[in-house]
Amino acid sequence: MSESFYTDDHEELRKVVRTYVEREVTPNLARWERQRLVDREAWLAAGRQGLLGARIPEEYGGAGLDDYRVRCVISEEMAKVGATSPALGFALNDDIVLPYLLRLGTEEQKRRWLPGFCTGETIAAIAMTEPGAGSDLRGMRATATRDGDEWVINGAKTFITNGIQADLVIVAAQTQVDGAPAGLSLFVVESGTPGFTRGRKLDKIGQHAQDTAELFFDDVRVPAENLLGTEGAGMRHLVSNLPSERLSIAWYGLAMAEAALEWTLAYTRERTAFGKPILDFQATRFRLAELVTEVEVTRSHLEKLVHRYNAGELDVVDAAKAKWWATETQKKVIDSCLQLFGGYGYMMEYPIARAFIDSRVQTIYGGTTEIMKEIIGRSLAGPERGRPAAESAGS
Template sequence: MRRNLYTDDHEQFRDVVRTFVARSVVDNLDRWEADRLIDREVWIAAGKQGVIGLSAPAEYGGAGQHHDYRYRNIVLEELARVHATSLASSFSLQDDIAIPYLAKLGSPEQQARWLPAMAAGELIGAIAMTEPGTGSDLRGVRTSGRRVDGGWLVNGTKTFITSGINADLVIVVTRTDTDGDTPGLSLLVVERDMAGFSRGRKLDKVGLHAQDTAELFFADVFVPDANVLGELGGGLRQLVGLLPLERLSIAAHAVAVADVVLAGTLDYVNERRAFGKPIADFQNTRFELAAMATEIDVTRAFVDRAILAHGDGDLTVVDAAKAKLAASEMQNRVIDRCLQLHGGYGFMLEYPVARAFQDARVQRIFGGTNEIMKEIIGRDLVGRR
């Protein structure tokens, strides 16, 4: 069935993104993987071409397309087409998490101070939730802020922080009510040069090698009141309200990557011969391809519906969890089966399917593990909050 998700305006934007990818991304992919770090220059180039900053308000230099996720989906599709998974994930953090947090929760002064540079790719954002030993349990956050004159002294450790090395500002989930019975979490923005803020090692991951992921340390970091994002003590509620977009991003990326990997596998099985004929001539191969194509199309239909629901302001926490759960599980199944059809070559990192296999595994973990997604969906089904 033909997709009717995009308008002519969206397809014109695709041409812009495709040109950016050809000029600034393709020739750098292997080097980024080897260096385990993405150059800041590509962020600047993306800002100039309007490939990032899509969710930032127009008055702050962005595209003002926060509600129309179809533009962001095109970026994900075009980066998936060249297997730029790490870059896609990094841009998603900027446009689907960091910028929306500031656009929704930030004061006019905060937005004017940070959003123009973020939309231009000059300022890279990150969000620090996870801590050693807490995982998905935000109520277990130990990083704390102690009230002092004019602000807060922040102490604690965060880990698995995407863009942790490159980030210029980090939205830190911090416990600001250590004496109360409630979590009392707040969002405090820590800037690059604040005294006491340091970065640990660049973490060595199974996949997404080019994307910088790091440990962050806070030792009596003074964060002024002007850097409190949103309502003091309202961090947990604010996080819950913004997580659906992050999960939609993960789901959309999963569909885009699975589609590209299947297309590459179709080429491979038509070219590769075994027992005197193309692998595609074996019934088992065709059955596998048929099953995968169907899985992708069915999942895409739900994710497309979620994209449109987001645009209408109707994307629920539960539907976002369903999209993330279904798409990330589908992505991993499809890539695993595509790798199998490649045989031994599929295990060689020179083949895109092998890198895709590595990169896909984390999709079932970040943005809330898939077990958490099941809990969200299950609680809704049985009438629990």
């Protein structure tokens, strides 16, 4: 990493995160994978250490640190131990849901919901993807109909990160007022609301400790004040938050690629074949040289984008470039590193094996690589044909 990217304060934070990971994450990670759920105590412990909701203003219980490098440090330390599932859960709260509440929430909504993000008492989710509408948000069929002082929500969502444990869910639905379409809008649905149910905990290839779920809304009534942002402006709200989401996924992709390289360098120095360390073979050195170079170039670019994001200057197109490049690089690096581990790389007792299955979805959620390229391609066609498409974050 460049010397100027992190300050002394960030490195002090790193020590806190590392201690948290050593005490709360590493000893429990295997158990969380088996039970397919991260304990709530891990969230509460992170809250006690000030690792959640750092950007939330002090009047709502946060530290007021609106600096994305805080999240970068946390992602890196989680990646070093292969803790993708809890890292994703925390990122969903802080990088994806929280910006909606900070940017769109009323004063009453902020005072009601933000403090729990800081303490770890509130686990959040965002429900966009539907069984029949993945990368095309415009194909959503969930509806919200105005009925007096309430909205009545109906529909189903799938692939929802934090879905099983979520205390509140931002739901995107097509609104109707007096029987007439009024556009896509966002609503906050709280756990326990009648008609809001959770389906099965989805059985995924990887990220087993991450509670991904189906959600169902059957005549779910929420008060009018649970509308988030402007009625009918949901698509605009979703698109404006895509840079944050995609930067988050890209950065974790970088962090995991770096972690995989560290594990592989250590292994190839120690493991021998034909009487010498694997690292002494030219084929190994050349492959690692390629991977290290690609990862370092990726970091240099993403660091620039983090500074741009902090300045409010990261747009949808550049975030799409970062997301597809970093996650495809992550996938390639981890696959190559597993190969260098040989048969041991296929054993789940080695972190590279879990990293391999956990990383596969990185090029899918948050918008597939193909969708990212479509966004970039449209931007090249000019302002009329090149308007960024609104598509699913896959959350």
